[in-house]
Amino acid sequence: MEIYRKTFAEINLDHLAHNIRVLQNAFPNAPFMCPMIKANAYGHGDIQLAKCLEKLGIQHLGVCLIEEGLSLREAGVKAEVLVFGGFDREGASKIMQFQLTPVVSSWEQLDHLEAAATTSVPMHLKFDTGMGRLGFSPSEAQKLFDRLWQNKKIRLKALLTHLYQADDAQAEDGSTSAQLRQLHQVSLLFKPFQIFCHALNSAGALNLMCCEREKNIKENHPLLLQNWGLRPGLMIYGYSPLDASARQICDLKPVMTLKSVASNFRFMKIGESVSYGGTWTAKRESVIAVVPIGYADGYHRILSNQSFALFNGFRVPVVGNVCMDYLMLDITDAVKGSDLGLLKNQEVTLFGFDSQGGFLSAEELAKKNSHSITWEILTSVGERVPRIYTGSGA
Numbered sequence: 001m002e003i004y005r006k007t008f009a010e011i012n013l014d015h016l017a018h019n020i021r022v023l024q025n026a027f028p029n030a031p032f033m034c035p036m037i038k039a040n041a042y043g044h045g046d047i048q049l050a051k052c053l054e055k056l057g058i059q060h061l062g063v064c065l066i067e068e069g070l071s072l073r074e075a076g077v078k079a080e081v082l083v084f085g086g087f088d089r090e091g092a093s094k095i096m097q098f099q100l101t102p103v104v105s106s107w108e109q110l111d112h113l114e115a116a117a118t119t120s121v122p123m124h125l126k127f128d129t130g131m132g133r134l135g136f137s138p139s140e141a142q143k144l145f146d147r148l149w150q151n152k153k154i155r156l157k158a159l160l161t162h163l164y165q166a167d168d169a170q171a172e173d174g175s176t177s178a179q180l181r182q183l184h185q186v187s188l189l190f191k192p193f194q195i196f197c198h199a200l201n202s203a204g205a206l207n208l209m210c211c212e213r214e215k216n217i218k219e220n221h222p223l224l225l226q227n228w229g230l231r232p233g234l235m236i237y238g239y240s241p242l243d244a245s246a247r248q249i250c251d252l253k254p255v256m257t258l259k260s261v262a263s264n265f266r267f268m269k270i271g272e273s274v275s276y277g278g279t280w281t282a283k284r285e286s287v288i289a290v291v292p293i294g295y296a297d298g299y300h301r302i303l304s305n306q307s308f309a310l311f312n313g314f315r316v317p318v319v320g321n322v323c324m325d326y327l328m329l330d331i332t333d334a335v336k337g338s339d340l341g342l343l344k345n346q347e348v349t350l351f352g353f354d355s356q357g358g359f360l361s362a363e364e365l366a367k368k369n370s371h372s373i374t375w376e377i378l379t380s381v382g383e384r385v386p387r388i389y390t391g392s393g394a
Contacts, residue, residue, distance in 0.1 A: 006345060007260040007293045009381050010352070011044050013052050014391035015253035019236045020056050022250045026209050031196040032158065032229030034060040034082060035236050038068060042237050043298075043381045044256055045389070047075040052393040054079050062231055066091050069100040082124065086134075092116040103160065105134040110147065110154070117153040124158040124198075127186055129179040131164040141186045149192070158229065159187055159197045166203035167242060170211055172221060176204065180222035187226070198229025203241040205230050210249045239363055239374045254362070257352025258299075258381060261345045262289035262311065262331070274328050275320030280305055287340070288319065289329040291348050296324045298380035299350060306369040310349040310358045312338070351377070 023033065035058060036042075041049040050061055050072050061077070063069050064085040072081055083095060084103045092112040095102050104110055105126045113121055125144065128135030136144060148156050161183045168174035180199060187197050200208065204223075211217035217224065234241050238254030268274065268282040289311065295301045304321040314334035318327055335343060347355055351362040362377040370377075 003386055005292050006263075007297065008386045008388050009043070010257040010259060011048070011387050011389050012253070012255055012257070012391050013049075013389055013393035015238055015255045016044075016049065016052060016236065017056055017391070017393060018251075018253050019238055019255070020053065020058065022252065023205065023230065023232055023236070024057075026212075026250070027205070027230060029227065030230050031227055032060060032198045033058065034062045034198065034229070034231045036062040036231055036233040038062060038064040038084070039379045042233065042375065043378045044237060045387045047072060047077070048387070048389055050075075050077045050079065055393060066094055066100070070094065070098055073098045073100070084126075088112060089115060096121060101157070105136065114151075114153045120152060120155045122155045122157050124160055125156060127159060127161050127183060129161045129182040130175060131162045133162070135161065138182050138186050141189050145189055156190070156193045156195055158195050159183060159190060160229075160231075161199050163199060163201055163204050166201055166207065169204050169207035169223060170217070172218070176207075177222040180225060180228070184222070184225040196229055197226060198231055200228045200230045200232075201241075202232050202235035204228075205232055206235065206240060206242050206249060213249055234375060237378060239361075239378075241374075254352055254359075256362070256378060256381070257354075258293075258350040258385070259352070260291045260293045260348045260350065262329070262343060262348055263292050263345065264290050265331075265340055265344075266290065266328075273320070275304075275323060277321055279321055280319040280330075284332070286330055286332045287335050289316075289331045289348070291327050291329060292325065293350065293385075294323045294325045294327055296382060297385050298382040299327060300370055300372070300380065302370045302372075303365065307365055308360065310354040310360050312343065312346055313354075313356050313358065315358075315360070 037046045037049055040046050060080045062082045066083055069081045069083050080101055082101045089112045093116045101122055103124045103126050126135040127138055163176050165175045169176040208223045238252045266288040268286040270282055273281045293299050301322045307318045308315045309329055311331055312334045316329045316331050316334050319330045320328050351360050351365055353359050363374045366372045366374045366377045
């Protein structure tokens with residue numbers, strides 16, 4: 001790939017492999033492990049990551065949209081691809097044509113599958129146990145059983161639910177425990193189908209790892225009611241959704257680093273301002289680096305005058321309003337005594353690892369600076385930012 005603007009996202013596939021091995025080692029007997037690679041693999045590039053995950057032995061992949069599944073199939077991805085989003089009659093036909101696996105959440109979707117099916121279609125059945133978004137009510141379980149039992153057009157493979165507050169999964173009286181109890185109770189009715197259940201997202205899996213490591217979980221805890229299948233998202237990309245104390249349970253390695261360069265420098269006198277609206281004014285003679293990345297690339301404008309970047313071994317502040325194509329850094333302290341001519345096109349790290357071993361977390365940008373979440377920071381990195389893959393799987 002030819003890159004004329006030196007702005008790119010570096011995707012470390014060795015780190016991805018490390019994070020997957022953490023899960024595989026922690027859950028060697030899991031009946032189902034389905035890394036979520038929807039939304040362009042959380043901004044990391046779904047086709048490249050899918051192929052890497054296949055090489056790591058992953059047999060199931062999760063997407064939201066039929067379009068995402070079709071893209072993977074057209075790229076030669078062979079793993080089972082679960083489509084978690086909705087679909088109509090035409091979508092049901094595409095799902096079957098490209099051998100995708102639908103996650104069914106409504107009676108209407110069952111109708112579409114039966115109408116389009118020419119052979120037995122494998123599918124997963126979703127129950128809403130508290131998320132309030134998609135899925136059947138547990139009270140409909142018997143009616144669903146009757147509809148699916150000995151149904152020649154639909155073959156039920158698994159049940160699932162969506163945990164909406166899995167941070168509390170260790171608490172026996174928490175919302176997650178209540179959800180797991182509901183799904184487990186439903187699964188007892190569906191035992192004749194010889195199905196399994198999947199429910200644990202990254203937070204759920206990490207909480208179970210914490211409990212097992214600390215040996216403080218009761219035998220009848222909902223996390224242990226059955227061998228739950230896993231749908232990890234954020235943690236395979238190197239970040240934990242849990243608080244700092246729970247993160248110590250495993251060493252996750254961030255996969256994406258967002259980089260650019262200091263394309264040119266500006267010298268500001270006291271009282272001079274930077275960028276639209278003049279929201280930052282120099283209180284001393286300052287050196288400003290102009291960096292060719294902006295909100296059109298996914299570096300949110302709300303980070304203006306709030307966040308930091310790594311430059312020349314220093315944390316330097318973003319100053320002035322982030323523009324569509326550029327942002328500015330106050331590098332005054334980072335360049336004292338330096339020849340600026342030698343620092344032209346010097347690396348700037350917006351988050352991730354710099355070449356000197358420094359690290360700036362995407363989570364820091366999310367929580368401390370933009371009042372957002374790590375997921376949004378990662379998925380916001382735009383299409384016009386090339387992804388450069390490194391590591392043994394590249």
